[in-house]
Amino acid sequence: MLNRDEQVLVAGAGGFIGGHLVRHMADQGFTRIRAVDSMPFEQWFQRHPLAKAVQLDLRSQTAASEATSGCSYVFNLAADMGGMGFIARNEALCMLSVTINAALLVAARDAGASRYFYSSSASVYPAEKQLAATAAGLREDDAYPAMPEDGYGWEKLFSERLCQQFSADFGLATRIARYHNVYGTHGPWDGGRERAPFALCRKVAQAQLAGADEIEIWGDGNQTRTFLHVDDCVHGTLMIMDGELAGPVNLGGTELVSVNQLVDVIEDIAGVRLKRRYNLFEPAGVRGRSSDNTLIRSALGWEPSVTLRNGMAETYRWVYDQVSARTLTGRRG
Secondary structure, three states: OOOOOOOEEEEOOOOHHHHHHHHHHHHOOOOOEEEEEOOOHHHOOOOOOOEEEEEOOOOOHHHHHHHHOOOOEEEEOOOOOOOHHHHHHOHHHHHOOHHHHHHHHHHHHHHOOOEEEEEEEHHHOOHHHOOOOOOOOEOHHHHOOOOOOOOHHHHHHHHHHHHHHHHHHHOOEEEEEEEOOEEOOOOOOOOOOOOHHHHHHHHHHHHHHHOOOEEEEEOOOOOEEEOEEHHHHHHHHHHHHHOOOOOEEEEOOOOEEEHHHHHHHHHHHHOOOOEEEEEOOOOOOOOEEOEOOHHHHHHHOOOOOOOHHHHHHHHHHHHHHHHHHHHHHHHHO
16 A cells, blocks of 8 residues: 555646645545646646645756655656647647656656656557547557557657656656546636547537537547546556556546537536537547556456546536636626
8 A cells, every 4th residue: 555654746736637636645644745736826726735835847857856855656647738639739749748757757766766657648549449439449558569649649658668667677666547538627628728528518618608509519529438537537546556557557437428429418417408510620539539447447446436427517517617707707807
């Protein structure tokens, strides 16, 4: 079991999953959490009073060394990333996130850390295995022969290899999770970095508040995904960090739905029915992507516990409140 009294670093703590991880660990009794992000504190999605918040740019080796000083456990969730729109238009920026992982690995090794977690992505898988909406679930070994998504996917796959090489060469125990489409509250819901569940919730909420009868959907709406609630993601992350799976492992949901079906769920939650205008000129990603969880299920006994319906209900309420508050602020201004 991870020792709750050891010093822990959560890199990317101001972001979506990082903020939830800090909150969960603090609630579970971890007493020495160092929460680090490059964003100004006012831009963090969550800050927990029991975690020490520090603003550092972890692309710098000096900053990475400061962040990892005295740490037994390092969780690296820091990256310059976003939804499909951001990834498709910022491939070089996404690839530069490799500098964060490299700096943190060197710093963690030098600090004598006992375990290092890296948050990878389903973007490491080749597009040729995701050409059909009904494509089989992606297994960990499907990542090779390697042909990941340009930019973001290559950065994630190289960073995985770097983690594994640090294990082989320096004895640093690294753990790697490939996240599949994580969603929930306290994440980016507008501005270009939001992922599909957030974007669709925002569009439905805006239509509902404005009395509109139509929303735009990127692609034809028939592309499929499995979505993972952030609570299940955090629980799985800690199990992987605590376990003995040295190689990459999928962490994803089990309910395969199309984008159109996801909109159906959100509309049902919101109590509206809207026309759908399909924009075929915006990035829609691969045709079909789902997570094969056989490895994590058999090795760690992990299964997602939050249903898509329940998770999206919570997410929609939160996004609706954000949209409503901004709409009211704009009107007052």
